[in-house]
Amino acid sequence: MKRTALIGQLAPYSGQTVTLQGWVNRRRDLGGLIFIELRDRSGVVQVQVEPDSPAFAEADQLRAEYVAEIEGRLQLRPEGQRKGGLGDHEVIATRVKVLGVAKTPAFELDKGDQVAEDIRLKYRYLDLRRPEMQRALMLRSRAVAAVTAFLEAEGFIQVETPMLTRSTPEGARDFLVPSRLSAGEFYALPQSPQLFKQLLMIAGFDRYYQLARCFRDEDLRADRQPDFTQLDMEMSFVEQDDVLEIQERLMAHVFREVLGVELPLPFPRLSYQDAMDRYGSDKPDLRFGLEFVEMTDLFAGGGFKAFASAASVKALVAPELTRKQIDELERVAKQNGAGGLAWLRREGEGFTGGISKFVGEVAPELIARTGVPEGGTLLFAAGEWKKAVSALGAVRLALRDLFGLAAAGPAFHVSWVVDFPQLDYDEDSASWTYMHHPFTAPHPDDVALFGTARQGEIRAQAYDLVLNGFEVGGGSVRIHDPEVQAQMFAAIGMSDEDAREKFGFFLDALASGTPPHGGIAWGFDRLIMVMAGAASIREVIAFPKNNRGVDLMAGAPSAVDAPQLAEVGVAVLAGE
Structure with missing residues (x-):
């Protein structure tokens, strides 16, 4: 039982007897002839079984998704039937053997894009047979190979970090695992290997990487899963520019090796303030324009009260819009925190519609x-700066999708967003928290602002890698001075006792001789999603959960029986 080659590699064997193994993609009976399309991961080939062939009786048993072994002569198809590539050939079968029977599939594989996602996920082993899914996962595999080759050549060491660890505050809820051997105590699944990769730098490994499994118990969307993969990296004796430079070369290498695409280097950089001010997002899609226009000064103190006292007024130039389109864009703005969406339509040297009666004096x-x-539309957001720009940023993306604006730009646009705020003020708790995580290093020039009324102005040495409007990577230079770490903890209201309780092992290590270091983590699933042109990371993960966090195929999460719970000392409270 040995096939000659994968189906997609058969062309060199033209004129020879070949042995194939794969799945029946389709079976047709035509005037006593049986035609079979046989499929494996590399392609599909047509097999012809003639009525007088010794293979006919066995071939007559084949149905869709049966597994078969077929032997026959590979030959060119008649000239008018050739389709290019392997489609130029067919196999005239002399022997057919059924290797595995299959019940009727739950859905037609060649119509998978028309099947409800929950059905596809329930029968994922069938869904993964579709060429589109196999191409995506093979692209992912090539990307892993490219990453590994590059980082090994650059002196990075692959190290695995624990999957069962201590629960620490990192911004999302932990998944908890009860311990049977330590009754009443719990492990946490890692949200990221953050502390461990810093410990590896303290331990002297200098350059580390791993494709790390990470877990976050958070609300899901198209580019999130409860368990996901990070490409995690850390480097010693580096500054921010060193980290960014090697990441640019790595990203360019991956795109070149996997897609044959050359990314222009260096990637453009925007400050967080600039990205929000111009595009209303800290991960702006730069494949198209539509930059905001500053209007605050034009309306300040004027007769239009809604704008006159607003901290920020921004405008966006849109094509001509129908009233229905404007209403939909207003819905988007409100969903993103705006009170509404003001608008104007240009007519001659003035404006009509929307707020036109309030802008006569400033129309020129x-x-x-x-x-x-002429005929174009101005859209406005006004109010507190962050809310106003964020709402208009969401409108900008809605316009992108409405008019296909990204299609006119490059297929892939990569940029950096840098100089994030070190701290973020939480209105609900009236306290400061961290913007990224509490181990991010502040800009050296801003350290003196800790503990002052201006600590909200501290810039972080943090950076995000943005691809087509998706954050595909994020990292920072880390705090390596224990005194600065103590200042950071104090700024977010964490007492020495709390810090010792949560991070004691790490603080001891930090005081044991720590080199300057920094790193980054790529959201690997998200990166592959964009590279593959998929609409969701579920399309590039072999066995994902649905948008409710449920594995429909395996039936997880599931209840466990009472003896299992008793062993780990857990009692389940009945829901109301």
Whole structure:
């Protein structure tokens, strides 16, 4: 039982007898002839079984998704039937053997894109037979190989970090695992290997990487899963520019090796303030323009009260919009924190519709600043700066999707967003928290602002890698000075006792001779999703959960029986 080659590699064997193994993609009977499309991961080939062939009786048993072994002569198809590549050939069968029977599939594989996702996930082993799914996972495999080859050549050492660890505050809820041997105590599944990779730098490994499994108990969406893969990296004796430079070369290498695409280097950099001010997002999609136009000064103290006292007024130039489209965009703005979406339509040297009765005096300046064309629409967001720009940023993306604006730009656009705030003020608790995580190093020039009224101005040495509007990587230079770490903990209201309780082992290590170090983690599933042109990371993960965090195929999560719970000292409270 040995096949000659994968189906996609058969062409060199033209004119020879070959042995194939695979799945029946389709079976057709035509005037006593049986035609079979045989499929494996590399392609599909047509097999012809003639009525007088010794293989006919066995071939007559084949149905869709049966597994078969077929022997026959590989030959060119008649000239008018050739389709290019392997489609130029067919196999005239002399022997057919059924290797595995199959019940009727739950859905037609060649119509998988029309099947409800929950059905596809329930029968994932069938869904993964589809060429589209296999291409995505093979692309992922090639990306892993490219990453590994590059990092090994750059002197990185692959190290695995624990899957069962201590629960520490990292921004999302932990998944907890009860311990049978330590009754009443729990492990946590890691949200990331953050502390461990810093410990590896303290231990002197200098350059580390791993494809790490990470777990976060958070609300799901198209680019999130409860368990996911990070490409995790850390380097010693580096500054921010060193980290960014090697990441750019790595990303360019992956795109070149996997897709044959050359990414222009260096990647452009925007500060967090600039990205939010111009695009309303800290992960802006730069494949198209639509930058905001600053309007705060134009309306300040004017007659339009909604804008006159607003901390920020921004405008966006859009094509001509119908009233229905404007209403939909207003819905998007409100979903993202705006009170509404003001608008104007240019008509001649003035405006009509929306708030046009309030802008007569400033109409010439509005046209001059924005360059809005005849019939074009101006959209406005006003209010507190972050809420206003974030809402208009969501409207910008809705316009991208409505008019296909990204299609006019490059297929892939990669950029950096840098100089994030070190601290983020939480209105609900009236306290400061960290923007990224509590081990991010502040800008050296801003350390003196800790503990002052201006600590909200501290810049972090943090950076995000953005691809087509998705954050595909994020990292920072880390705090390596115990005194600065203590200042950071104090700034977020963490007492020495709390810090010792949560991070005692790490603080001891930090005081044991720590080199300057920094790193980054790539959201590997998200990166592959964009590279593959998929709409969801579920399309590039072999066995994902659905958008409710459920594995429909395996039936997880599931109840466990009472003896199992008793062994680990856990009692389940009945839901109300």
